[in-house]
Amino acid sequence: MSPLAADLPPFTADDYRARMDRAAAAAAGAGLAGVLVSPGPDLLHLTGYEPPPTERLTLLVLVPGRDPVLVVPALEAPDAAKATAGPLLTLRDWTDGRDPYALTAELLGAPGRFAVSDNTWALHLLGLGRARPDTGWTALTDALPMLRAVKDARELERLAAAGAAADAAYEEILTVRFAGRRETDLAADLAGLLRRFGHSRVDFTIVGSGPNGADPHHEAGDRVIRPGDTVVMDFGGLKDGYGSDTTRTVHVGEPTPAEQHVHDVVREAQQAGYEAVRPGAACQDVDRAAREIIEEAGYGDLFIHRTGHGIGVTTHEPPYIVEGEEQPLVPGMCFSVEPGIYLPGRFGVRIEDIVAVTEDGGRRLNTTDRAMAVVE
Known part of the structure; x- marks a missing residue:
């Protein structure tokens, strides 16, 4: 069968689990405390979830040795749960009027430096900085440039x-x-x-x-x-x-x-x-x-x-x-x-x-x- 006509099966939860595990391991290998991933190509690659681009904070938190957590607005939590990787994610939802940065700060663990996906809004990074002034950030492409480069x-x-x-x-x-x-x-x-x-x-x-x-x-x-x-x-x-x-x-x-x-x-x-x-x-x-x-x-x-x-x-x-x-x-x-x-x-x-x-x-x-x- 030609590539043009090929019937391509969807990615599975195991595919996304392997990608998230590799990302967390790569972060540990680079001396980082973890990876923070906003909506965009990195989140799609790691979880299969593609939320609408809004000002509300959605953030995947990958910390080596811990289960992945997705911070998500409460009104979008049902769709996040339906994503292919949804069963693998601990969802921490927040409602309008609550501080999502304080919620996220609790998930980061000990002070350290996190790789942050390149398209993260400055609004969100500044909010996290206020909630966790003891934590540093680096661009994901600078810290882990090969995260999506090698295809399976x-x-x-x-x-x-x-x-x-x-x-x-x-x-x-x-x-x-x-x-x-x-x-x-x-x-x-x-x-x-x-x-x-x-x-x-x-x-x-x-x-x-x-x-x-x-x-x-x-x-x-x-x-x-x-x-x-x-x-x-x-x-x-x-x-x-x-x-x-x-x-x-x-x-x-x-x-x-x-x-x-x-x-x-x-x-x-x-x-x-x-x-x-x-x-x-x-x-x-x-x-x-x-x-x-x-x-x-x-x-x-x-x-x-x-x-x-x-x-x-x-x-x-x-x-x-x-x-x-x-x-x-x-x-x-x-x-x-x-x-x-x-x-x-x-x-x-x-x-x-x-x-x-x-x-x-x-x-x-x-x-x-x-x-x-x-x-x-």
Whole structure:
């Protein structure tokens, strides 16, 4: 059965128990008193619970050697209890008019430093600081950057299925007409195709034609695509809770030799980055391998971003494939390899695949042709 058609079973309470146990153990190993997790991708990954984003405090408290506790507003406690990990959590609910920070302070134990999820509201962190002035905080990404970076087999299945769906969308978009249509028209087509092939959420559909392709994060606009344009398409979102992200660069009609040359350089750089993926290599080694090709071709100053980013329950997360990141690669990590060259006022080229680290190298989760497709 193909990844696109795979029937993916839901995560179980045992899956979430293992994740919370690993997080608590990692905190202890880092000399931390525990982990505090607010609503967002970390809470979803650890518990399967995704509460509405409100000003009321919801906080998962993980302290090594103790059962996990979820501090939750009383009006949301029934939904929290229904979450997959709900039976594993001790719920401490609070009602409006009570001080949730005093309640949480009692759960933290002895003074120490806690890793706090990056998206925790300042309002809540300041409230906890008032309730526990003897306790310190550090950002979760700084303290435990690999918490969500290494995927298990069931997560890898979901990422492969998301990649296959994005590939199907790309293959389909090649059959439509580009010339004479606006960038926003193509972006809408891509969004519709991602949903058609199973995405529940579309996060981005970058379509940069002609000179707009030289802006890596160009928002699709009203520019009409013309014959002779190079077109960068970068698109992705969530399928079965896990992300897709792929980029291909196409040309409306036959490219000029100069355009083809730039594309060939980026394609070679992307291949070099992929071939550098192996257990034990540093994240920066992948960046260096791709960047070296582009620098040797004389375009080093025109490759203006990192080579890649991790992907999972969000489309951007650790590990980051960039100079200075010495974190070694281990099997189960998933990240993009996406070098690019951007010529201001002229055009841009980017090629991107999601790659999973295996026991002996890397596995592409995007498999569409990386050659420059010619479209009408």
